[in-house]
Amino acid sequence: MTSHQHAANPAQNYLNHPKGVWSWLTTTDHKRIALLYLFTILLSFFAGGVAALVMRTELMFPGHDLVSADTYNRLFTLHGVLMIFLFIVPGIPATMGNFLLPLMIGAKDVAFPRLNLLSYYIYVIGALFGVAALANPVDTGWTFYTPYSMDTGTSVVLMTAAAFILGFSSILTGLNFIVTVHKLRAPGMTWSRLPVFVWGTYATAVIQTLATPVVGITLLLLIMERLMGVGIFDPKLGGDPVLFQHMFWFYSHPVVYIMVLPAFGVVGEIIPVFSRKPLFGYRIVCLSSLAIAIIGFVVWAHHMFVAGISDTAAIYFSIITFAVAIPTAIKVFNWVSTMYKGSIRFDTPMLYAMGFVFLFLVAGTTGIYLAALAADVFYHDTYFVVAHFHYTIQGGAVIGLMAALHFWFPKMTGKMYNETVGKIAWILVFIGFNLTFIPQFGLGMEGMPRRYYDYLPEFQSMHSLSTIGAYVNAFGYSFALFNLLWAWIFSKNYAPANPYESLSLEWQTPSPPPTENFVETPIVTDWTYGYGTPLKSGAH
Amino acid sequence: MSAHHHDSHSGHGEGFHGELGHVVPYKTYLAILIWLLILTVVTVAAAQVDFGAMNAVVAMIIASIKALLVATIFMHLKFENPVTWLYALFPIVLLAILLAGLFIDNPFRTDPQHATEAAQHAANRLAVILRIG
């Protein structure tokens, strides 16, 4: 597939050269920046997880057990802000996207390496603003709905400023990736030979760049409202609180595609490798990424069906929301078709990828329930919604990140992790996740509202099940990530350049790669998915 | 896609002697400036005429002509590739979508006190269309 690569000095790679903390803090190497992001976002994941466990513990039994209603409000706000703005939105793009994009297209780095580092530091500054907001944690929910967010005495200004700054980081990363894909592809790497992960990252970057400014101005206006009292969101002053929701969701719906499109890309890379079969329907899979990005821009008010929008608007947004399921379903059919009659290896990355397909199927179909107007009148603001979006975000994007971390672990660290532990951790994650959220679909159907710290006794058994599931889930993730960390630091099981026999460019360079990625610029002559024909190693 | 081979120290030695960006004649820039100033006068003049609900639309159309002149000539968009055009125009499409969303909502909201009546009207009309009422 590529021209001959001669081995670089295996001792010198991007991890150990140059040395020293300062060289890491001032790096412009996309691979190091990816790791900086990874470390930071996993901290946020952990913190957001702790908030979740405190909430679930409170909800184990009815009544006030652990926290008051006010504290509970601050907890679910913190959980949302940490998980969304600090963890899963940077998520796969900032980590795996940064690491893989130049490698997969045969480039030495992204288009603007210094801007890449600046993106990271802007993220850190945003995170620090968020920490500053902990002086008086916000209680509005991560959605900051007006009019309450204008009136509440909590640190809304600091928290929304944090989100604004984090958005800036997202915009600059997206911009960098778009220019990288357009300008830095290696000779022969045409658009129709790009790995689906690159297509997914590109579609994500378009959303990152173009949708984020709208939430930026929305949050800025909220800050102006609190500081200056303009009146545009304040019904007492002739304003419209629903305007805030329109502007907020105009970004926040596309943001869910920022979260999940890269995960689609990850799954599209893993399944062909572990089925030893070309990706079925490559072209339509790539186009479906773009279709999701575009359709994702026109469906936002399905978050607002009962907010007081007109019937006309509600009907329109409901119909279009059904449409967004179609390109996603196309992907699911293509992944499954890839596996059909393939020679499947159930290594840990493949388990996560297959888990993703199942969990996202549940996510997507429960989304259809919510898209139907009459049903949503009942389901809105119940646990049904909570379960649905956790299936999409956690079952989708987070599982996708776990799949990616396991698949590319050998490339990033030069080591292999313990496969048995990886599998056991996966079982715990899968069981724990479903145990947490299937009862929540039940709770929603029974009418249990979301964001409540207390509930009627009839909901108790499902809540208790969900809480147990949450603990199993948390333990599973901790076990999986600890396994990886352990292997990175202590393992002596060194990885070859291409342990899974993938045809993609990033595997045609040593594990870990040298700083400049490729000793000679690759020349691409074929697409990434030519599995099924014999490889040099004799495998297929 | 260019096919030159790089080693790990690209860019050294050989200079690039082609033309980087398009050179626009001074006279063109000056002509555009004059047109822009004229259109500013037109903007003010048009504002003296009452087009009713179309006042804002007329003003925005004239502004868009000025914007197009600045973008295509001053900013050299006229000589740029399709990808740049795409990303220059896509935001406008997105803003149009945002406005569309706002304006199929707000003007069509019904007073909640009369919601039942409105729903009944809508149901009646739908029944007539479907020939079941």
Add this chain to the structure above:
Amino acid sequence: MSHGLFRTEWVAGEPPDIHHMDVPTAYDAAKLGMWLFLATEILLFGGLFAAYALFHWAYPTEFHHASKELNWKIGAFNTCVLLISSFYAALSVDAAQHNNNKKVVRYLLITLGCGLIFLVVKYFEWTGKASHGLFPGTSGEHGAFNSPEFNHSYRMFFGLYYCMTGLHALHVIIGMAILAWAANLARKGRFSKRYYTPVEVGALYWHLVDLIWIYLFPLLYLVG
């Protein structure tokens, strides 16, 4: 490895040695990157315009009356100032394309001068409004701006006016900083037809500032 964080050495008139892109690619990439950034700015201001559009639709007569408090002649003057500044920004790129660093400096200084005039005029507009009680925290012939009795649509119109022109003024300042940086490099003889990227992308950013005002002026000062 030549990709350090701070590139300080350069050769007059020669493009910097970027290790992973050749010269035309680096130039194209920089332009595309700036256009993408401008796209984000259009969306940032666009959100404000959308909010404005909604309330303009909701309160047409009140907004029209409120806008009469603004002096359209000053607005028109500022429009011309920015149009002329854009003209000179375009000329500065042209000068660089003709290897003339001295003209680059001269034209950028004129652009900066226009920007300064714009900001000074804006300052007097705002303080003028404040002295009439039409600025948050002030009071005048219409009452106290922040009191509940103050005309709601006046407050909304002016709130939007200050947000929109304020955000715009902030971008004028940022644009001036970028152009000042480019002018300083030109003063040292940095540019030639083989390398003038900072002038090009700086001018692009500046034109955006002009573009936004082209829409702000009629909307706020004439239509209301």
